Amino acid sequence: MGVCISSNSPHYHIDGNSSASKERSYAIDRQIEEDAKKYKRECKILLLGSGESGKSTIVKQMKIIHQNGYTREELLLFKLTIYKNIIDSAQAVVVAMRKLKLDPVEPINQSYSDKILDYVLDFNQHGGGLNPEIVRAIESLWHDPIIPAVLDRGSEFYLMDSAGYFFDQVTRIGLAEYIPNEVDVLMARTKTTGISETKFKSGQLSIHMFDVGGQRSERKKWIHCFEAVTSIIFCVALSEYDQVLLEESGQIDIFKAKLPKVPLERFFPEYTGGNDVNKAAKYILWRFTQLNRARLSIYPQYYRMLYGIAVFSNQI
The missing domain is CATH 1.10.400.10 (GI Alpha 1, domain 2-like)
Structure with a gap:
């Protein structure tokens, strides 16, 4: 059984050329255009990586650089x-x-x-x-x-x-x-649970940065964050190639000091760069690029660290 409505019905007449219809069409077109411009100015960044790889430190740096830092009350919370x-x-x-x-x-x-x-x-x-x-x-x-x-x-x-x-x-x-001062805050370690969002402006861009828990128990919460992501920053601590993870137990200055004592080739026999920190870092970056079978755009970068923490704002 069906229902048919004739276009000649006086109650359901549709005038495709009416000014009201045109105005609605123009309004929809304008909204689509505005949304397109808005989305071009928005950047959604997802921070991924294991626990203590530096994700939360990057978020703190963004607050210091782009949000006028921490107030006295916020510092006291740490x-x-x-x-x-x-x-x-x-x-x-x-x-x-x-x-x-x-x-x-x-x-x-x-x-x-x-x-x-x-x-x-x-x-x-x-x-x-x-x-x-x-x-x-x-x-x-x-x-x-x-x-x-x-x-x-x-x-x-x-x-x-x-x-x-x-x-x-x-x-x-x-x-x-x-x-606490800002360096103390950058050094402070708090386990990230769930997902936190930080919003800030960088030039004409409106940036939404998402920090997710790095521990394995938190990783099931990542997947829905990938929708409409513009960029992914995957953080890795270079200095932890021989260390146990916090979640399994009971960065450059540290990496440099560790290389002579714990040779990288002990864990990666094919590595031949000795104690040269630049060669070692490039080798680890190369290992990651070899996993990029989909040939996605990757922009590797490593930062000088203080006590393993990315506290140098001019490098972020």
């Missing part, structure tokens, strides 16, 4: 994160020392090691800064002569790249009046 980074890293060092059977040279640092391991960070009692005793313990242990030997075996345990920076700055950070 305070507890930085405290946690310091305590977690100090405890990781102590656990590694015991696992590797490397004891402190200075007797007092044995006692300090116990204090560090037993310390529990109270998130409700840090308006006055870090506990002065734990600050002294971390500073003393960090300067113990055994520490270089521990760090030489850094591939055997997980330690965040910015741990050394925070240990060097622990006295300043422990003060009651401490307010």
